[in-house]
Amino acid sequence: MSVTEVALEGRGHLAFANPPLLAAWATVAGKKETQGPLGRHFDRIVRDETMGEKTFERAERKLFTSAVELVLSLSGRHASDVDLIFAGDLLDQIVTANFAARDIGIPLVGVYGACSTSSESLLLAAMSVASGTARRAIAATASHHMSAERQYRYPIELGVQRLPTSQWTATGAAAFLVEDAREARSQKAPAQGDGPTLRIVSATVGRVQDYGIKDPNNMGAAMAPAAADTILRHLQGSGHAVEDFDLILTGDLGRVGHPLLELLLAEERIHPKERLRDAGILLYAPDQAVDAGGSGAACSALVCGAMALPRLRRGEMRRMLLVATGSLHSPRTYQQGESIPTIAHAVEVEAVR
Amino acid sequence: MSVTEVALEGRGHLAFANPPLLAAWATVAGKKETQGPLGRHFDRIVRDETMGEKTFERAERKLFTSAVELVLSLSGRHASDVDLIFAGDLLDQIVTANFAARDIGIPLVGVYGACSTSSESLLLAAMSVASGTARRAIAATASHHMSAERQYRYPIELGVQRLPTSQWTATGAAAFLVEDAREARSQKAPAQGDGPTLRIVSATVGRVQDYGIKDPNNMGAAMAPAAADTILRHLQGSGHAVEDFDLILTGDLGRVGHPLLELLLAEERIHPKERLRDAGILLYAPDQAVDAGGSGAACSALVCGAMALPRLRRGEMRRMLLVATGSLHSPRTYQQGESIPTIAHAVEVEAVR
Numbered sequence: 001m002s003v004t005e006v007a008l009e010g011r012g013h014l015a016f017a018n019p020p021l022l023a024a025w026a027t028v029a030g031k032k033e034t035q036g037p038l039g040r041h042f043d044r045i046v047r048d049e050t051m052g053e054k055t056f057e058r059a060e061r062k063l064f065t066s067a068v069e070l071v072l073s074l075s076g077r078h079a080s081d082v083d084l085i086f087a088g089d090l091l092d093q094i095v096t097a098n099f100a101a102r103d104i105g106i107p108l109v110g111v112y113g114a115c116s117t118s119s120e121s122l123l124l125a126a127m128s129v130a131s132g133t134a135r136r137a138i139a140a141t142a143s144h145h146m147s148a149e150r151q152y153r154y155p156i157e158l159g160v161q162r163l164p165t166s167q168w169t170a171t172g173a174a175a176f177l178v179e180d181a182r183e184a185r186s187q188k189a190p191a192q193g194d195g196p197t198l199r200i201v202s203a204t205v206g207r208v209q210d211y212g213i214k215d216p217n218n219m220g221a222a223m224a225p226a227a228a229d230t231i232l233r234h235l236q237g238s239g240h241a242v243e244d245f246d247l248i249l250t251g252d253l254g255r256v257g258h259p260l261l262e263l264l265l266a267e268e269r270i271h272p273k274e275r276l277r278d279a280g281i282l283l284y285a286p287d288q289a290v291d292a293g294g295s296g297a298a299c300s301a302l303v304c305g306a307m308a309l310p311r312l313r314r315g316e317m318r319r320m321l322l323v324a325t326g327s328l329h330s331p332r333t334y335q336q337g338e339s340i341p342t343i344a345h346a347v348e349v350e351a352v353r
Numbered sequence: 354m355s356v357t358e359v360a361l362e363g364r365g366h367l368a369f370a371n372p373p374l375l376a377a378w379a380t381v382a383g384k385k386e387t388q389g390p391l392g393r394h395f396d397r398i399v400r401d402e403t404m405g406e407k408t409f410e411r412a413e414r415k416l417f418t419s420a421v422e423l424v425l426s427l428s429g430r431h432a433s434d435v436d437l438i439f440a441g442d443l444l445d446q447i448v449t450a451n452f453a454a455r456d457i458g459i460p461l462v463g464v465y466g467a468c469s470t471s472s473e474s475l476l477l478a479a480m481s482v483a484s485g486t487a488r489r490a491i492a493a494t495a496s497h498h499m500s501a502e503r504q505y506r507y508p509i510e511l512g513v514q515r516l517p518t519s520q521w522t523a524t525g526a527a528a529f530l531v532e533d534a535r536e537a538r539s540q541k542a543p544a545q546g547d548g549p550t551l552r553i554v555s556a557t558v559g560r561v562q563d564y565g566i567k568d569p570n571n572m573g574a575a576m577a578p579a580a581a582d583t584i585l586r587h588l589q590g591s592g593h594a595v596e597d598f599d600l601i602l603t604g605d606l607g608r609v610g611h612p613l614l615e616l617l618l619a620e621e622r623i624h625p626k627e628r629l630r631d632a633g634i635l636l637y638a639p640d641q642a643v644d645a646g647g648s649g650a651a652c653s654a655l656v657c658g659a660m661a662l663p664r665l666r667r668g669e670m671r672r673m674l675l676v677a678t679g680s681l682h683s684p685r686t687y688q689q690g691e692s693i694p695t696i697a698h699a700v701e702v703e704a705v706r
Binding site for chain 2: 011012014015016017055057058080083084088091092093094095098099101102105106107108109110111112113114120124127128130131132133134151204205206207208209210328329330331332333336338341343
């Protein structure tokens with residue numbers, strides 16, 4: 001099956017007649033993430049990755065809650081102003097989002113899209129506001145290197161050697177506040193900076209792709225076809241050329257998956273050149289020993305919130321596409337010899353004055 | 354925190370200005386489910402619960418795919434007519450929905466709400482159609498007794514004794530087709546029977562509740578407060594009295610949780626009487642050795658599709674509320690001594706001539 005064949009259908013593209021605003025966002029990053037090139041740009045830095053908790057699972061939950069509290073405080077909103085929260089994470093039964101939402105109190109729609117959760121939850125939040133059923137919604141996600149490592153791979157204490165194609169699960173969390181444009185105008189919304197307004201104009205829901213890769217230490221290669229399929233369908237659905245975007249931010253293909261995506265797009269005569277960048281490559285510096293790059297539900301969310309959205313808000317970019325990718329296998333399907341199905345969801349954000 | 358305090362906020366209620374149609378549905382049930390009181394009403398019966406597959410996980414996937422294929426064939430639609438599928442299941446990383454969607458090919462929004470997945474996916478499908486971004490969407494879920502048992506509890510071969518408060522994970526799958534009303538009018542939609550048209554008029558997204566119950570063998574008690582909270586908020590948000598509903602179908606509180614829900618509602622002076630029924634009690638006969646009743650993502654979906662919706666379609670009922678409930682713990686949070694957070698999502702369906 002060629003990527004074109006799939007793309008030609010142009011399905012799963014959601015155009016919002018009344019584009020909701022991406023009103024505010026907040027990022028909380030772990031120690032290693034802070035030592036990377038985006039270190040200065042996170043809203044909160046966590047040096048103790050246990051967050052003072054007994055378990056890494058509880059620490060991850062605290063990262064999540066912290067990002068949600070921060071986006072509320074940065075936007076001058078209260079939890080009671082928000083109708084819905086769309087959230088998920090990497091842990092079995094998305095316990096980070098589920099347990100955190102118990103304390104946050106906002107009605108929860110739990111989603112699972114592995115590392116594509118950032119764009120999946122963001123597109124659903126946008127859809128809920130665009131449908132007129134929610135005035136305001138939050139999209140949030142988190143991941144923690146330690147909790148992911150021991151769930152998906154080996155006990156941390158075992159110190160298993162990593163492979164050059166391995167990716168490093170990011171420790172951090174991010175939350176995004178989506179608002180009805182009329183709602184925002186009717187109230188004094190403290191903007192995050194004084195730049196242009198950001199709107200979510202459309203989105204493309206991913207289709208599951210599987211090119212038969214079975215190695216969970218090479219998720220970048222497994223996910224590249226999903227990113228290609230979604231980008232092609234988004235271009236077709238939105239009517240945009242690739243040149244209309246200042247940035248197409250994938251996450252998290254890393255150093256192995258990124259060139260594969262370029263090849264797949266080139267086969268369709270699409271050459272995004274330097275506007276195609278990957279969150280898994282951007283989050284860490286080359287000397288940070290993360291092998292093929294970053295991954296984890298927080299990776300694309302952190303890079304989007306710390307780098308891409310601020311550039312839109314500062315007027316340095318006009319249009320971006322967030323294309324978070326996810327590997328949808330489980331440790332059990334891997335043990336049962338199954339290949340790795342993958343997905344990518346796209347969200348288009350534009351800056352308007 | 355009293356249930357009233359929560360309910361008074363009336364949040365998370367989604368009213369659809371242009372109610373989408375619940376155009377068709379399909380149920381696929383396992384052997385034990387077929388031996389229950391609804392046995393004759395399922396669309397497909399599966400006597401071999403391995404479905405000819407090597408693993409129960411693959412069998413569960415086949416149940417899921419079968420329900421989706423069946424809802425397409427019953428409605429005279431093709432997969433290419435459907436813009437989105439909202440789906441989830443009980444397995445880690447929702448591998449049933451994720452792997453099945455690879456073969457089905459419809460763009461996937463993966464959700465996780467444990468046994469509340471039926472109403473969670475249905476409300477999202479309705480929201481996507483109501484937002485004008487999808488013409489047609491499917492909501493689907495599945496569960497399998499064997500795959501759930503070994504993931505959540507003990508190896509099946511161990512034959513661990515069940516407790517009187519234990520619930521039995523149902524084996525089966527169901528799929529629901531939601532359509533834009535204009536879309537349906539413009540085409541010849543083969544109705545599932547010639548009765549009234551079913552519309553999804555509103556929904557209420559659950560808030561996570563946790564009354565401190567830690568026993569995963571007593572999920573009915575843990576989930577009753579979530580059902581109470583959602584029902585109260587739905588009544589408040591929709592402006593309906595409890596008497597406006599012919600049926601409030603919860604799932605899956607079972608014989609322990611159902612009377613607790615009645616008590617919680619009675620505290621708020623709400624007495625739904627015989628209109629309040631529970632899918633976990635309805636799915637199996639009292640002599641079927643399922644202890645406190647049925648559970649699993651398929652349980653409420655099967656009862657809704659085999660009993661509730663056909664009654665609406667036959668004109669025997671006018672309005673129902675599906676309130677599927679979910680326990681949001683994981684085996685790991687249980688091992689770490691955490692209590693069980695729970696959720697319930699409500700979907701209101703009305704029959705119009």
